[in-house]
Amino acid sequence: xxxxxxLPLAFCPRDHVVAQLGQSLDGRIATASGxxxxxxxxxxxxxxxxxxxxxxxxxxxxxxxxxxxxxxxxRHVEGxxxxxxxxxxxxxxxxxxxxxxxxGPTTWHVVAEGRDAAPGALRLGFDxxxxxxxxxxxxxxxxERGLHRVLIEGGGVTISRFIDADCIDRLHAVVAPLLxxxxxxxxxxxxxxxxxxxxxxxxxxxxxxxxxxxxxxLRASV
Ligand SMILES: NC(=O)c1ccc[n+]([C@@H]2O[C@H](COP(=O)([O-])OP(=O)(O)OC[C@H]3O[C@@H](n4cnc5c(N)ncnc54)[C@H](OP(=O)(O)O)[C@@H]3O)[C@@H](O)[C@H]2O)c1
Numbered sequence: 618x619x620x621x622x623x624l625p626l627a628f629c630p631r632d633h634v635v636a637q638l639g640q641s642l643d644g645r646i647a648t649a650s651g652x653x654x655x656x657x658x659x660x661x662x663x664x665x666x667x668x669x670x671x672x673x674x675x676x677x678x679x680x681x682x683x684x685x686x687x688x689x690x691x692r693h694v695e696g697x698x699x700x701x702x703x704x705x706x707x708x709x710x711x712x713x714x715x716x717x718x719x720x721g722p723t724t725w726h727v728v729a730e731g732r733d734a735a736p737g738a739l740r741l742g743f744d745x746x747x748x749x750x751x752x753x754x755x756x757x758x759x760x761e762r763g764l765h766r767v768l769i770e771g772g773g774v775t776i777s778r779f780i781d782a783d784c785i786d787r788l789h790a791v792v793a794p795l796l797x798x799x800x801x802x803x804x805x806x807x808x809x810x811x812x813x814x815x816x817x818x819x820x821x822x823x824x825x826x827x828x829x830x831x832x833x834x835l836r837a838s839v
Pocket of ligand 1: 637638639640646647648650651652653656677678679680681682684685704705706707708709748751752770771772773774775776778779801
């Protein structure tokens with residue numbers, strides 16, 4: 618039952634991190650130009666808003682804020698907006714983006730030491746030499762601020778780095794019956810030599826309109 622996919626985030630006894638990615642059958646999340654509205658259907662977008670409503674904080678990468686200018690608020694369901702976190706070490710995201718300028722929830726702008734945050738955001742600085750450890754350090758910094766339930770909403774680069782750092786509990790991969798055929802990839806993880814090394818997480822899947830949701834437990838292998 619689809620409700621089961623929300624329970625770990627709603628009732629987690631400790632910090633919990635869920636990532637969600639909407640991809641085509643051929644594993645793309647956007648065209649080469651960055652167009653991604655919409656890969657998945659309406660029921661999948663409602664599911665995403667439910668996850669937002671359950672999360673204390675939502676993390677997105679610089680590429681997503683640059684390309685999509687998202688609001689990252691809860692609109693398709695009832696619930697509170699999460700705090701917004703933009704991972705942008707080089708501070709390349711334009712300061713005019715919604716997350717920095719609208720009257721919505723707080724936005725943390727995560728930048729490397731020596732870089733300024735956008736004027737409308739709070740600054741979270743990290744040593745550039747420590748970027749490999751950024752996923753764990755960022756989650757710790759959010760937990761110190763009382764933000765324990767975290768949704769990582771993309772894009773593919775950001776989610777991949779958090780998976781490679783073993784920082785994600787569950788991945789909600791929503792696969793749409795669509796062939797994009799080129800463009801931005803979903804996951805791109807550290808290279809492996811043989812399929813014996815591939816991750817085989819415990820998985821449940823559910824129909825979601827025309828799409829299919831794969832709820833992967835990255836803490837458990839089958
Ligand atoms: N279909 C979907 O579900 C979905 C969801 C979200 C986004 N999208 C689409 O996906 C595209 C963007 O995705 P993307 O994969 O190209 O980019 P992205 O993940 O949004 O952003 C990647 C960038 O964020 C920064 N970053 C992320 N994690 C980091 C880490 N651990 N350490 C240091 N820097 C980190 C880096 O910025 P620097 O390069 O500046 O160092 C990195 O290049 C857009 O076209 C958007 O429309 C689709």
